[in-house]
Amino acid sequence: MTESPIAVDIWIDFVCPFSYIATARMQAAAARVAAPVDVAYHSFQLMPDLPEDYEASNAEFFRDHRGIPPEELEQRSQPLVQMTAGAGLPYRLADIQQASTLKAHQLLHHAKARGRQVDAAAALYRAHFAEGRHIGRLGVVLDIAGQLGLDRADVERSLVSEQHLGDVRADTDRAAQLGIQVVPFFVFDEAYSLSGAQEIETLVDVLTRMGNGASTARA
Numbered sequence: 001m002t003e004s005p006i007a008v009d010i011w012i013d014f015v016c017p018f019s020y021i022a023t024a025r026m027q028a029a030a031a032r033v034a035a036p037v038d039v040a041y042h043s044f045q046l047m048p049d050l051p052e053d054y055e056a057s058n059a060e061f062f063r064d065h066r067g068i069p070p071e072e073l074e075q076r077s078q079p080l081v082q083m084t085a086g087a088g089l090p091y092r093l094a095d096i097q098q099a100s101t102l103k104a105h106q107l108l109h110h111a112k113a114r115g116r117q118v119d120a121a122a123a124l125y126r127a128h129f130a131e132g133r134h135i136g137r138l139g140v141v142l143d144i145a146g147q148l149g150l151d152r153a154d155v156e157r158s159l160v161s162e163q164h165l166g167d168v169r170a171d172t173d174r175a176a177q178l179g180i181q182v183v184p185f186f187v188f189d190e191a192y193s194l195s196g197a198q199e200i201e202t203l204v205d206v207l208t209r210m211g212n213g214a215s216t217a218r219a
Contacts, residue, residue, distance in 0.1 A: 005036035006210050011044040011175050011185040014104045014124045014135060017080050017091065018197040022184035023121060024087045029203035035211030041117050043105035043171040044183045052100045052136045061098040083197065084129070095132030102168065103141045109164035110155055111148065119148055 010026065012019035023041070030037040047065075054061075059070040068076060077093050084091035104124050111120030123144050127133040133140050138159060145155040158164060178187070186194045186203075188210050194202070 003036060005038035006207055007189050008037055008039045008207075009042055009187040009190075010039065011042045011171065011180055011183045012121070013044050013046045013183050014101045014121070014128055015098060016046055016183055017084065017129065019184045020089060020091075020125045020129055021083055021087050021197040022186075023125070024089055025198065025200045026186075026203055027118070029200050029207060032200075032204050033207045033211060035207065037207060039118070041108060041112070041121055042174070043108065043168040044175050044180065044185075045101055045105065045168075045172070046183065047098075047100070048102075050098070050100045050136075052102065054099060054136065056098070058093070058096040058098060090126070090130035092130055092132060096129060097132060097134040099128070099134050099136030101135065102165075103138060103159055104135045105168045105171075106159055106162065106164040107141050107145055107155065109167040110145075110158045111150065113164075114150065116148060116150065120144075123148055 008026065008030075010019075010023065012023060014020075026039060030039065056064065059073055062068040062073050063070055074093065081091055081093065107124070108117060108120050111117050124135055127140065127144055128135050133144075135141060135144075138156075141159065142152055142156055146152045175185070178185075178193070180195075182195060184195070184197060186198070188194075188206055192206065192210065194206065
C-alpha cells in the first residue's frame, strides 16, 4: 500500500528571518528522508498592529520598536547574516522595508488553494529580505502574484474582498490554542512540535523518527 506522508505544519511570518531560514532548511531536510513529507505553511503575524502604510526605514523600525540604535543594528544583525548565508539565502539588511504581512498571508492562502504555497512563500521572503520591497502594499503583492503566474485580476479580487482573511484568522486562532508565541513553529503529524530555525540535521532526525515510528500505521 502507498505510504502516507508525514504531515508538517509550520507557522511562519514573512518578515521573520528565522521563518525564512526554517522553510529553506525544512525543504532541504524533506529531500533527505525516504518517507514522503507534506508541508503546510500557516499564518502568524508577529506585528499585527503595524499599519499597512508603515513607511519608516528598517533602522528606524528597530530603533522605535526594538530599542536597537541604528549604529548598532548592522553589528547585532551579523549572526542572522551568517545564518541566511549558510542556508544559501540572500539577506540585504539595509534594503529591508518592515511591513504589515496581512496581505502577504492572504496571498499565501490564495496560492495554497492552487497548489503554489511553497512558491508563494519563497517569493514573499525574497521580496522582503533580498529585494527590499514593501510587502504590505497591495500593488507589490499583486506583482509578486503575477510573477508566480497567478491570475493577477483574480488575486486582486481575492485580496480586496479579503476572501482568505478567515483562513489567516483560523491559523492565528489555532496558534493560540497550541500556545505558539514565536515563529517558526513546527508540528509533526499533530504529535510532536519544535520551535525556532532548527538545523537541517535536527529536522532530518525528527522526520526519520516520525516515519519509522509510524511505519505500520502508514502502510
